[in-house]
Amino acid sequence: MKSQNKPTMKKYIIGIFALSLFAFTGIQAQTVDEIIKKHIDAHGGEAAWGKIDNMKITGLFTSFSEVYDFSEIITADGKFYSEHHLGQHPVTEGTNGEVIWRFDPWLSQSPIPANPAEAHTIIQKSEFCTPFYKYKERGFSVSYEGKEKMDGKEVFKLVLDRGNGITENWYLDTKTYLEYYAEGQWLDFGYPSPAEYFFEDFRKVGDIIIPFYYERMFGIRHRVTEIEEVEFNVEVEEKIFELPKSKEIQKLGFLVGDWNVAVQALSRRGGFVTTDSTTSVITYTPNKNLLTEDITYAVGATVNRINSWTYHDESQQYRVASFNDYYSVMNMFQGDFAGDSLVVSNEKIRYSEEQPQRSTRFVYKNITDNGFLVELHLSMDGGETWITRQKFTYTRQD
Numbered sequence: 485m486k487s488q489n490k491p492t493m494k495k496y497i498i499g500i501f502a503l504s505l506f507a508f509t510g511i512q513a514q515t516v517d518e519i520i521k522k523h524i525d526a527h528g529g530e531a532a533w534g535k536i537d538n539m540k541i542t543g544l545f546t547s548f549s550e551v552y553d554f555s556e557i558i559t560a561d562g563k564f565y566s567e568h569h570l571g572q573h574p575v576t577e578g579t580n581g582e583v584i585w586r587f588d589p590w591l592s593q594s595p596i597p598a599n600p601a602e603a604h605t606i607i608q609k610s611e612f613c614t615p616f617y618k619y620k621e622r623g624f625s626v627s628y629e630g631k632e633k634m635d636g637k638e639v640f641k642l643v644l645d646r647g648n649g650i651t652e653n654w655y656l657d658t659k660t661y662l663e664y665y666a667e668g669q670w671l672d673f674g675y676p677s678p679a680e681y682f683f684e685d686f687r688k689v690g691d692i693i694i695p696f697y698y699e700r701m702f703g704i705r706h707r708v709t710e711i712e713e714v715e716f717n718v719e720v721e722e723k724i725f726e727l728p729k730s731k732e733i734q735k736l737g738f739l740v741g742d743w744n745v746a747v748q749a750l751s752r753r754g755g756f757v758t759t760d761s762t763t764s765v766i767t768y769t770p771n772k773n774l775l776t777e778d779i780t781y782a783v784g785a786t787v788n789r790i791n792s793w794t795y796h797d798e799s800q801q802y803r804v805a806s807f808n809d810y811y812s813v814m815n816m817f818q819g820d821f822a823g824d825s826l827v828v829s830n831e832k833i834r835y836s837e838e839q840p841q842r843s844t845r846f847v848y849k850n851i852t853d854n855g856f857l858v859e860l861h862l863s864m865d866g867g868e869t870w871i872t873r874q875k876f877t878y879t880r881q882d
Contacts, residue, residue, distance in 0.1 A: 516628045519640055519656065520616045526661040528692030533613050536560060536692070540715040543696075546708040547571060554709070556609070557718070563725045564610030577606055580725040583771045587728070591674055593797045594730035594773065601676040604650065604669060613692075614663060615644055615652070623647045631658060639664055662686055663695070670702045677702040689714045726771070732795040732802070733773040735821070738851050739766045739793065740775065741880050748875040749783045756875060759783045764878070783874060785810055804828050804846065817846060825849040831867035843867050855879040 524530055538559040545554035545568045554568035565578040570590060577586040577598070584603040587595035598606060611617070619626060629641040632655070639655040646652070652668035663683045670679035679702035683695040696711040729737075747760040760782040768775055775793040780786065788809035796803050796818070804817040819828035829845035845861040860874040 516626050516642070519628060519642065519661070520619070520626065522661040523616055523656055523663075524613065526693065527613050527617075528688075528690075530617075532691035533560075533617065536612075537717050538563075538720060539612075540718045541711055541713070543712040544708075544710045545569065546710075547705075557720055557724070558610055558612060559720075559725075560612055562610060562612075563722075564606060565724045566609065576728070577602075577609075578725050579606055579610060580722075580727075583727055585727040585771075588674075594732075595728045597727065597771065599674060601669075601671055601674060604648075604676070605671040608668070613694075615646075616642075616654075619644070634665060637664065660686075662693075670700055672703055672705055677705075690716060729768065730773050730795060733768075733775070733793075736775055736793055736802075736826075738853075738856055739777075739848075740768060741766060743855075743878040744881055745779065745781065746877040746879070747781045747783060748877070750871070750873050763881075781876075802826065802828055815844070817844070819845075824851060829861075829867070831863065841866050845870060853880075 524533075527533070538557055540555070540557050542553065542555045544551055547569065548571035550569060550571050552569035554566070556564065556566040556568075558564055562581040563579060565576075567574065567576050569575065570588065573589045575586070575588045576595070577588075579585065584598040584606050585595050586592075586598045586602050586606065608615070615624070616626065624647060625645045627643045627645075629643055632639055632641050634655055638658045640658055640661075642654045642656065644652045644654055650669055652666060654663060655665045656662065657664045663681075665683070666681040668679055668681060669676050671677065679700050682699040682701075683697075685695060685697040686693050687696050694711070694714065698709050700707045743764045743766065745762050745764050746758060747762065748756040749759045751757045762779065762781045764777055764779040766775055766777040773794060777791040778788070779791070780788045790807040790809075792805045794803050794805075795801075799818070801818040801820055805814060806817065807814045815830055816833050817828040817830050818833065819826065821827075826848040827845065829843055831840070831843035831845070834840075841864060843863040843866065845863070845867075847859045847861065848856055849859065850857040855878045858876040858878065859872050860876075861870040862873045863870045
């Protein structure tokens with residue numbers, strides 16, 4: 485009779501297999517970490533990179549057979565800013581670590597938030613050292629797929645999983661542990677495209693080593709980056725990493741601030757009387773070409789207005805959406821600068837086929853660094869004549 489406590493041969497085999505698998509997994513992970521450590525050491529080492537807050541890189545960038553200067557700033561905490569050309573068109577792009585944006589005249593008339601393919605490319609450009617630097621902290625994972633021969637050179641093959649559904653194949657020189665070639669995803673006119681990366685001309689700058697020449701090939705495209713100078717820990721204005729306002733919205737910068745507002749209304753005797761003294765705050769909406777205001781004032785009745793200013797590229801007109809709480813209605817106004825004044829009205833805004841006879845116009849005038857005047861004009865003849873009905877004098881708070 486067999487003892488109930490005696491393990492069977494099957495259990496021994498399963499146990500040995502489990503231990504072997506555990507041991508293999510440990511060796512595999514150790515091998516990956518060892519290769520990556522030597523890779524980072526080949527770039528100067530983590531301690532050397534830890535002393536760098538930012539890098540300013542300048543040189544030449546080739547695209548569509550056009551060669552132009554380029555400049556970019558990369559920070560240790562994930563911020564990035566770049567100026568370069570695609571063909572003959574200047575392109576700027578960047579990220580503050582949260583919002584990723586791009587201004588490519590091929591695709592847009594002003595800076596806009598990046599789409600997923602654009603964001604992925606900009607993230608790659610913003611990487612400090614290499615994508616393997618502190619990769620675990622960024623939520624990446626790496627597997628080692630063994631050694632291969634490439635162009636007569638022995639290379640390690642590493643598969644980088646970025647955790648967003650995108651994986652890349654990286655090939656490191658087994659002698660230098662520096663990157664030689666990679667396969668990933670790049671960008672072609674706003675769309676993702678499989679790409680090949682080539683790295684050459686590694687040079688020591690200070691205590692670190694980086695490639696001074698690299699190429700990216702995708703589809704029929706060919707991009708070449710040639711670095712000429714690298715500077716460390718330069719003075720940087722943080723605002724360059726923020727999504728820039730369009731030049732049209734920047735012209736509305738005079739509106740932004742904390743304000744004291746004196747309110748006047750036209751009296752029956754034809755003069756203006758002060759009806760209220762209130763306050764207002766006008767702000768840029770973060771990462772959008774939009775300004776907003778929420779103001780409450782009295783002109784007989786108490787009125788709350790929520791105003792939003794933006795710019796419509798197609799019509800090349802400013803648009804103001806104004807919610808009037810007294811009437812519980814949203815009105816739209818549009819217009820442009822006339823000299824030094826911004827004039828917007830609803831006389832050409834149609835909500836039906838009928839021509840409206842009653843129109844309202846807002847004129848922003850007497851603009852200085854410390855304030856401005858807003859006049860509300862009313863027309864009862866379709867915009868032929870206008871009467872000033874209310875005045876709002878904005879004075880910047882100390």
